[in-house]
Amino acid sequence: MSPNLRMKAWWLAGLLAVSACLVKPAAAGSLLFCEQSSQQSVARKSDLLLFSQQVRQLLDESGHQAAIISRSGLDLERFHIRLSHAGISLRNNPNSPWSVRQLYYACDEQRPHLYDQGLPGFLIDQPQGSNVYLSILLLPAKQEDQLVQAALDNKLSLQLLGADYSANAYPFSTRYQNCNQWLVELLAHAWGQLPRAGDGRKQAQDWLQQQRYRPDTIDVKHRYMVWATNVVPLVHNGDHPDSELAENHYLLSLPTAIEGFVRQQAEGTERIQVCLRGKTLITHRGWDDMADDCSAAAGDTVQQLD
Template sequence: MMNNINKTLLSGLVLFMTAETGFAGNACEQTHIKPQLYLDAGKKALEVQNQLNHLNPRVALIARAGTNLKHYGQHYSHVGFVVKNYPGKKGKWTIVHLLNQCEVPKSSIYQQGLMNFFMDDLYTFDYQITIPKEAVQEKLYETLVSLQKQSLHNSSYSMIAYPFSTKYQNSNQWVLEVIASSMNPQSAHTRQAAQAYLHKTHFKASLIKIDGFSKFGASLFSRHVRFDDHPLEEQRRNTVSTVTVSSVVDYLREQHYLKSNIAYQ
């Protein structure tokens, strides 16, 4: 019979590992996709397309809910940019986002259609469209269609990457650093410069509480979860600061970059 300590470890680990796809996005291919998923993803993509056509931004942020993150005080898990008239895709909406590669702690930047964005095994088809002000959109577009977006990418992936370290990066952090680099008038378009600007402009990360058992289990069993970039004080308190969808939107709002933020079900 499993003792109480092992039960606690297992339950905490299951909860945290279930959220592994939650605070980020992944590029794992599904070998057996159910026909219903094609129908649901296609329907949702058409709905999003209609909403975007109505709102008519040049660049917006779009978020999805990969898993149930209520335990961590979050709803949306992954955010990317959605761009109108991305090079080579005139008249279309293109998602530009960072995804971690399946089974290895590495990531790449992807350009995908709207339907692909909803083809993962999502917790819910809820989504959120965040529209920056027009001047911000123009600067984001310049970054996203250039090589600058690659200079802000680190392929070493951690789901809970620390916001003020360049050792690792997660999906939402890349979006935040693209925003910071685009809006920094003296930017060198490096991660170091983007993070310095975020620190200067008082970015507030989300604080996620992780019990010690879950932390221990995640360290042992998941290559996508790293703690060694976090300050020792956080590790002692079993909390981690990381970039979430909500902290990205809050930053846009606090910097007066935000035009609108709309949640859809």
């Protein structure tokens, strides 16, 4: 691959990795996404572990049994994207309290899996020096009970796991799937009380369309970036409508779309945002977004990590 084309491929990989899952690395050079890893100092890892302890305490004190939890990951500020990956944090997760059930892509096996990951592991994959953002949705009792039941149903969770992974999977096609898409399809089964027989993914997507689920639109600006998917592993065009590709658009399930849908479906959902800037931890409650620089607004809680 020429240096210029490789640069474009990396640019596209960074953009479309907004919906890439937790990635278990393989040997270097095997897959473009799998080559990416964040280098962190010991001090940075220590701060992120303290951050995860504060998040767990917040969840413990909430009185809830589950939370939809979304985090930042790759540095995507230039694309005006803050949160990249979402999962379900469960108080009674068999792995450990508040572990996050999610889809992840295993680079060594080159296939997606379901994975229950403890909060420290879920939160620790953050670029060195970047602000860390986390968004937590606490649901009303009825929707929370339905989600807990669905999330802990291993048969249903695996039924909704797509065989082929694509970071830019189209939300209304069963050809591919990414991690956020698995979550929103699980929400469809939990809240739509859909039948277990038949094509579970197709049923979920039909219900989502009936409920006017609106995925996020990513504008890649240039036609050559759409073409570049031919040389970037784990991104594909084959499931996307020609009309969207002609406009250089990808429709994706990102945490912002999921949160908007949850707010629409479950009136009374509480949103808590947490960010970490250096050693300063800020907690913000409400549906307005935190500042881009992780600064505190009136009414926010500010504390220093020990």
